Amino acid sequence: MSLLKGLFAANCARSAAILIAIAVLCAACSSSADGEAGSGKGAVHEVSIMAPLHFPHPPSDEVMQLLEKLTGVKLDINWVPDGIYTDKMNTALTTNSLKKATFVKYTDYMFMKNSIKTGAFWEIGPYLDQFPNLRHLNDDILNQAAIDGKIYGLYTERPSSRQGIIIREDWLNALGLKKPGTLEELYEVLRAFTKEDPDGNGKDDTIGLADRNDLVFGAFKTLSSYFGTPNNWGVQGGQIVPEFETQPYIDTMDFMKRLYKEGLVNKDFAVTSKEMQRDLIIRGIAGVYIGSMTDVQRLAEEAKQFNPGAGFTLANRIEGPSGYHVWSIPNYNGLYLFSKKAIRTEDELLNMLSFFDRTMDKDVANVLKYGIENKHYLLKDGEVQLPEETSQLRTSEIDALYALMIADLSNPNVMKVGEQEKLWEIAEQYTADNDKFIVKDPTIGLESKTYDEKSVELYKIISDATYNYMLGNLDAAGFKAQVQQWKQQGGQQIITEFSEAYAAGGR
Numbered sequence: 001m002s003l004l005k006g007l008f009a010a011n012c013a014r015s016a017a018i019l020i021a022i023a024v025l026c027a028a029c030s031s032s033a034d035g036e037a038g039s040g041k042g043a044v045h046e047v048s049i050m051a052p053l054h055f056p057h058p059p060s061d062e063v064m065q066l067l068e069k070l071t072g073v074k075l076d077i078n079w080v081p082d083g084i085y086t087d088k089m090n091t092a093l094t095t096n097s098l099k100k101a102t103f104v105k106y107t108d109y110m111f112m113k114n115s116i117k118t119g120a121f122w123e124i125g126p127y128l129d130q131f132p133n134l135r136h137l138n139d140d141i142l143n144q145a146a147i148d149g150k151i152y153g154l155y156t157e158r159p160s161s162r163q164g165i166i167i168r169e170d171w172l173n174a175l176g177l178k179k180p181g182t183l184e185e186l187y188e189v190l191r192a193f194t195k196e197d198p199d200g201n202g203k204d205d206t207i208g209l210a211d212r213n214d215l216v217f218g219a220f221k222t223l224s225s226y227f228g229t230p231n232n233w234g235v236q237g238g239q240i241v242p243e244f245e246t247q248p249y250i251d252t253m254d255f256m257k258r259l260y261k262e263g264l265v266n267k268d269f270a271v272t273s274k275e276m277q278r279d280l281i282i283r284g285i286a287g288v289y290i291g292s293m294t295d296v297q298r299l300a301e302e303a304k305q306f307n308p309g310a311g312f313t314l315a316n317r318i319e320g321p322s323g324y325h326v327w328s329i330p331n332y333n334g335l336y337l338f339s340k341k342a343i344r345t346e347d348e349l350l351n352m353l354s355f356f357d358r359t360m361d362k363d364v365a366n367v368l369k370y371g372i373e374n375k376h377y378l379l380k381d382g383e384v385q386l387p388e389e390t391s392q393l394r395t396s397e398i399d400a401l402y403a404l405m406i407a408d409l410s411n412p413n414v415m416k417v418g419e420q421e422k423l424w425e426i427a428e429q430y431t432a433d434n435d436k437f438i439v440k441d442p443t444i445g446l447e448s449k450t451y452d453e454k455s456v457e458l459y460k461i462i463s464d465a466t467y468n469y470m471l472g473n474l475d476a477a478g479f480k481a482q483v484q485q486w487k488q489q490g491g492q493q494i495i496t497e498f499s500e501a502y503a504a505g506g507r
Helices: 061-071 082-094 106-117 125-130 139-144 169-175 183-195 219-227 247-261 274-282 293-306 346-359 362-370 388-397 399-404 422-434 449-470 476-504
Strands: 018-022 046-053 074-081 101-105 154-157 163-168 207-210 233-236 239-242 286-292 312-315 332-338 378-380 383-385 417-419
Touching (some): 046 399, 061 362, 101 106, 106 332, 163 169, 169 183, 183 219, 183 247, 207 274, 219 247, 239 476, 247 449, 247 476, 286 293, 332 346, 362 399, 449 476
Parallel strands (some): 207 286
Antiparallel strands (some): 018 101, 154 332, 163 286, 378 383
């Protein structure tokens, strides 16, 4: 999805980017072919990076030193908590202080199109064939992220949809409930978790759903797709329509409004951070988390520190009025962009691309993915084993490095996992199952000049209106009035431009 193609990322208005200052690779890059451009032989380059931190701790010094040894560079990485990452990127962008390389979340990427088009970043497409790994990047994914047919970023690869529901299994068992398979069954689980003392302590101290101030990666958009809402934009009669003008979107707001009114969701969800949302699950206050299913392993581990008896399960098939649906993203969740202000010469750019190429080699890629053999993982018959007893160690020392990996899902140098944590394995299975009913954004790859110029300010109108409706501060007529304001201030022109581009594309 692209941002306003999501018009909905409550965090979108806080759009962001990660900045990487990289001056890369030297003689120790022995795994790259001799004679490749940017090999940087004879010099130690400093690689400074600003990266999003999705875990409580950055990688350990031991692992960082190993990476320096393998790549022959000096690493200087500024790990920025994911919750404030967008704000930090925006600050760097507006103050013209970007590092040499910048990580940009795909939900923020479209907000940067004007900067890209005006020459703030290097076009890297013409250089990729000079590198043994980068030359094999997926053309389809590169083209999904291309702007005016030009490639500016190295993508971090992700499945189409990891969205689903994480549930306290011990609470289900205590109340004699089964995993929900429909929206009404999901409501009943949330009601019971709030009203029927699922933890058995005799106190009225639990709620069903923990949510946060994010209309995309919080609960709202996943619930919305269950109701049958199109993914950011829909197509009706050959015309592009925004998701918030469809009935399923209204139905989703009504569902959330019901949860809020009945106290089945945290009362402050409209201003709750991701860290606070996770804390509600970890401390046993809430029993349901809707979002990325791969969060389950870490949530389960941390919850057991408060309650050793805490158990978790997953659900990904929630049947709505029109069957099974789940929203999807393009097959990347972010891009590394390269600042022209920070990178003055082509040689510097080649050095940076060479570093990223090196991270795809087997020795480096598997450190980024799994850590150190016999400490963080085991190797048996050529397959990686991820024992449960080393799970917490990986979380605290290794997992943050995943943000640095590019094209890892299709990289043949990344070793396969033969044995891993049970919950993570189930999450991966359900993620693959999601592919059977994903809903794509029909405007991916389409151009709208007005969208590029006004998407940030227009997003806020709909985001505010959606929250105010769910909180009971706005009725149906008031919400429609805000949609009209969105149209008058440029939204209608975006609809027209996307519809024309859609028709011209012969969709």
